[in-house]
Amino acid sequence: MNLPSDFVTRTCRLMGDADFSALEEALEKETPVSIRINQDKCTFVPVDSTPVPWCPEGYYLSGRPAFTFDPLFHAGCYYVQEASSMFLAQALRQYVQEPAVMLDLCAAPGGKSTLARSVLPEGSLLVANxxxxxxxxxxxxxxxxxxxxxxxxxxxDPADFTELGPLFDVVLTDVPCSGEGMFRKDEVAVQEWSIANVDTCWQRQRRILRDIWPCLKTGGLLVYSTCTYNREENEDNVAWIARELGAEVLPLEVKPEWHITGNLTEHTFPVYRFLPHKTTGEGLFLAVLRKTSEEDRECARVKPAGKSPKKGKGGKTPVLQVPREVQAWIHGAEGYGFSVEEMEAVAFPMAHKPLYELLKSRLKVLHAGVTLGEWKGKDWQPSHTLAMSTAFRKEAFPTAELTYEQTVAYLRKEAVTLSPEVPKGYVVLAYRGQALGFAKNIGNRANNLYPQEWRIRSGYLPEILPDLFV
Structure with a gap:
């Protein structure tokens, strides 16, 4: 790997020549492959795998299978996540024992969000932005x-949250960075690296932190992380948060055999660095801070509704309510509030309904709670979101177990023919007992209701079928 000379000079100065030589050698090796199990859906253990020490649900795999063609991946039974980033679990498990409201501010593609949602106590709400x-x-x-x-x-944008005031008990800022920790995985990160880009990044990170700081409650936790090595975006920014915004840096419980590196600067507060020549994973920096400064504003209130309801045929506005039989599609329906939004039936946990209404009035909400179904003029068509939800009451619909070949056809949104014994109407399609989505069985064929934008686009089928689990 041809590393930029300025990066070499700066990183040698930070780590020392011996550690940098070991890092450079590690960057020439293959990237470890790891996944994290969704224990709310399954308790499978990958074949020929090794546990990730700091995350009980995480496993290193012996190779990289064709995840695209594994139905259990599409069913949400596991997430393909870099092992170092699973360290977030340690911070949340140590400091969050009661139901909390958490914001993951820079959340895509969702690795840390899915992890946080699994680790947060039941009754918590996660807002992923x-x-x-x-x-x-x-x-x-x-x-x-x-x-x-x-x-x-x-x-x-992070600035859109500022006026909301102190809503959150926990804020994760996995901020956009110069990406030095991704050099092994991403050649573009190497090509785009420069000192000027590092300077741009640490300044942008501070703008993001200033924007979101008013939204964290006094006594709340800020988890700050990057996937880069330099001090400007790491220790120096943590020192700035503590000094300028008002916070104390908190320690985490770690084991020596994890080989996590601490602070590499003159600062003495605890931080956690994952370096590929010491830990099995990519580069990661993480620090946990508790807010000590007082809020300077109150929480925002719900804005008056601005959108008009969607019109029905003839220009009339349909008045729809979620019928009891649709509410019964989920477990514990009594704990949810139900509404119809743009012809879709939505269930949202009652415990967080006021916050839901506030955020919906001020932010662009893409998904919330469980979308149960869509009104199609004559009946309620169950939503794919319902099939994926851990709240889904599967006995509400007949289930048809598919073969592997049928499953891949379904995930490609191709036609699927079901057994004559399968009842007509809406049917849950499953693979190895895991719900994949819905189809409407009309007898001679089944209408495939898998989301068009999620379909497998490749026509390739691996010779060796992906079978990660015993």
Whole structure:
């Protein structure tokens, strides 16, 4: 790997010549492949795998299978995530024991969001945000597949949150950075690196932190992370947060055998660096801070509704309510509030309904709670989001178990023919007992209801089928 000379000089100065030589050698090796199991859906253990020490749900794989063609990946049974970034679990497990409201500010594609949602105590709400429109769609897809109903996905600039005031108990800022920790995975990151870009990054990171700081409650946690090595974007920014914004840096419980590196500067506060020549994973920096400064504003209030309801045929506005039989599609329906929004039936946990209404009035919300179904003029068509949700009451619909070949055809949004024994009407299609989505069985064929934008586009089929689990 041809590393930029300025990067070599600066990183040698930070780490020392011996550590840098070891890092440079590690960057020539293959990137480890790791996944994290969604234990709300399954308890599978990957074949021929090694546990990730700092995350009980994480596993290193012996190779990289064709994840695209694994139905269990599409069912949200696991997430392909770089092992170092799973360290977030340590911070949340150590400091968040009660239900909390958490914001993941720069969340796409969703690795840390899905992890946070799995680790947060039941009754918590996760708001996952991404400013880039195309990336926010990927984020929403991944969180829908993960299936937890106590989630909202927004598509906003960090500055859009400022006026909301102190709503959040935890804020994760996995900020855009110069990406030095991704050099092994991304050749473009090497080509685009420059000192000027590092300077741009640390200044942008501070703008983001200033924008979001008013939204964190006094006593709340800020988790700050990057995937880069330099001090400007790491220790220097943590020192700036503590000094200028008002926070104390908190320690995390780690084991010596994890080989996590600490502070590399003259600062003495605890930080956690993952270096590829010491830990099995990519470059990561993480620090946890508790806000000590007082809020200077109150929480915002719901803005008056501005949008008119969608018109029906003839220009009349349909008045729809979510019928009891649709509410019964999820477990624990009594704990949800139900509404019809743009012809879709939505269920959202009642415990967080006021916050849902506030964020919906002020932010661009892409996904929230569970979308149960869409009104199609004559009946309610169940939503794919429902099939993916851990709140889904599967016995509400007949289930048809598919073969692997049928499953791939379904995920490509091709026609699927079901057994004559399968009842007509809406049917849950499953693979190895895991819901994949819905089809409408009309007898001689089944209408494929898999989302068009999520379909497998490749016509290739691997010779060796991906079978990660025993």
């Amino acid at each position: 991404e400013v880039m429109r195309n990336r926010s769609q990927v984020l929403a897809e991944n969180l829908v597949k993960w299936g937890n109903p106590e989630v909202m996905v927004t598509n906003n």
